Amino acid sequence: MVLTHNQLNYSSLSEVTGGKIQDFSDSMLKKKQAEKDIIGILKKRIRNDIKFFSDSFSGREQYREKIYFMISDIVNSSFAYSGLYIDDELLEKALSEIFGLGILENYLSDKKITDIFIQDRQMLVIKDGRKQFLGEVFNSIDDVYLVIDRIKLASGKTVDQRIPFLNTELYDGSRCSIVIPPVSDRVYITIRVFNCIDFELQNLLGLKMFDINTCAMLKKFVADKNNILIAGATGSGKTTLLNTLVKLIHQNEIINLIQDLPEIRLKNHPFARMLTTRPKTRETDNEISQDRLVYETLRMKADRIILGEVRDCMAAYQLLQALNTGHRGSFSTIHADSCNDALMRLEMLAMEYRPNLSSRVIKKTVSRAIDVVLFLECELDKNLDIKNRKIKEIAEVADCLDKRGEYKLIFH
Numbered sequence: 001m002v003l004t005h006n007q008l009n010y011s012s013l014s015e016v017t018g019g020k021i022q023d024f025s026d027s028m029l030k031k032k033q034a035e036k037d038i039i040g041i042l043k044k045r046i047r048n049d050i051k052f053f054s055d056s057f058s059g060r061e062q063y064r065e066k067i068y069f070m071i072s073d074i075v076n077s078s079f080a081y082s083g084l085y086i087d088d089e090l091l092e093k094a095l096s097e098i099f100g101l102g103i104l105e106n107y108l109s110d111k112k113i114t115d116i117f118i119q120d121r122q123m124l125v126i127k128d129g130r131k132q133f134l135g136e137v138f139n140s141i142d143d144v145y146l147v148i149d150r151i152k153l154a155s156g157k158t159v160d161q162r163i164p165f166l167n168t169e170l171y172d173g174s175r176c177s178i179v180i181p182p183v184s185d186r187v188y189i190t191i192r193v194f195n196c197i198d199f200e201l202q203n204l205l206g207l208k209m210f211d212i213n214t215c216a217m218l219k220k221f222v223a224d225k226n227n228i229l230i231a232g233a234t235g236s237g238k239t240t241l242l243n244t245l246v247k248l249i250h251q252n253e254i255i256n257l258i259q260d261l262p263e264i265r266l267k268n269h270p271f272a273r274m275l276t277t278r279p280k281t282r283e284t285d286n287e288i289s290q291d292r293l294v295y296e297t298l299r300m301k302a303d304r305i306i307l308g309e310v311r312d313c314m315a316a317y318q319l320l321q322a323l324n325t326g327h328r329g330s331f332s333t334i335h336a337d338s339c340n341d342a343l344m345r346l347e348m349l350a351m352e353y354r355p356n357l358s359s360r361v362i363k364k365t366v367s368r369a370i371d372v373v374l375f376l377e378c379e380l381d382k383n384l385d386i387k388n389r390k391i392k393e394i395a396e397v398a399d400c401l402d403k404r405g406e407y408k409l410i411f412h
């Protein structure tokens with residue numbers, strides 16, 4: 001059924017021709033209503049068009065043009081005299097309704113929100129470092145599962161009773177993890193919002209992650225091609241800091257970025273090559289591990305290797321080998337509680353892969369491979385909200401061990 005102009009009660013034309021100046025808020029309301037109607041018709045057309053999604057689903061951006069033409073057609077046929085203009089806002093609204101995540105969209109685009117937690121119908125966000133409980137924002141649990149369906153559809157992955165976990169990225173690059181009952185008591189969706197990770201070094205200075213002297217020191221570490229390991233707890237800002245350091249790399253250097261999810265994207269760097277691991281899932285039984293990508297990277301002759309996070313023992317060992325055989329200026333992150341702990345974690349991972357090597361040999365390999373360790377810590381306020389993320393320790397690692405066979409660290 002195609003709605004007629006009259007049925008939609010969108011009468012700005014007659015008012016304009018009648019010479020009346022329409023009240024602004026009234027016209028805004030009518031515009032909103034018309035947009036809602038248009039999107040409603042659009043959704044109906046898509047539902048009735050079995051061929052609409054026949055191309056392999058590659059994301060909403062690929063459908064932008066198609067949707068634009070469909071909206072134009074609806075406006076021409078049903079809203080011809082409305083004077084309605086198809087602007088970016090209308091197009092975005094339509095795309096969000098069709099491909100987007102409904103209510104979540106508002107939170108994903110809020111630059112101050114870093115994390116979103118959904119537990120059944122309830123939502124909690126971290127805004128400006130503070131946890132805010134928003135209560136029951138979903139009308140029903142079905143709406144929550146609708147969001148999950150959208151995430152599944154866009155990622156091509158599954159989450160169901162058999163495998164009740166899903167780790168993926170959202171269309172905007174946000175990192176998302178889903179757990180559903182019966183493994184958990186409720187549906188849990190955890191999102192690390194992407195738009196917050198893309199800072200410049202100067203922004204982090206402004207946020208007091210470090211002072212001006214440290215800022216200069218970090219720039220020098222990158223320019224001098226030091227191998228840098230960034231350590232800290234979950235959410236302490238490791239990836240954020242890594243991202244800003246990677247952006248300082250000279251345009252003429254070839255960079256291989258190895259990540260589990262493409263959190264760091266060097267859009268303006270001509271020689272940035274992104275490699276992403278692939279877990280073994282029901283859809284793809286061909287797992288691509290971190291160590292495989294490090295191995296391939298060595299053959300791709302990268303000037304710098306950026307490993308998003310060291311967590312795989314074989315990859316840790318391979319990375320150490322690579323760093324000891326001339327790959328200067330490589331960066332990575334690791335979960336650890338101090339600079340010293342970071343080196344020990346790396347050592348333990350490598351030992352796990354090569355248990356027959358002596359601890360001293362591995363320690364020596366680590367001390368030669370890593371030049372600088374940066375340790376990040378979250379400062380919490382009395383409510384246990386994050387007040388600030390800070391570089392707590394900066395340590396240069398000497399190439400050799402001390403007399404007791406321990407790492408020699410020079411703290412700044």
Ligand SMILES: Nc1ncnc2c1ncn2[C@@H]1O[C@H](COP(=O)(O)OP(=O)(O)OP(=O)(O)O)[C@@H](O)[C@H]1O
Nearest residue numbers: 114196197207209233234235236237238239240389
């Ligand atoms: N200096 C800062 N000020 C404010 N927010 C920050 C700062 N550094 C990082 N953040 C925010 O904190 C969140 C966590 O940062 P990030 O993902 O870099 O942490 P991480 O240590 O890599 O965490 P994980 O261990 O989970 O990978 C991000 O949303 C980021 O935008």
Ligand SMILES: [Mg+2]
Nearest residue numbers: 238239240309
């Ligand atoms: Mg990280």
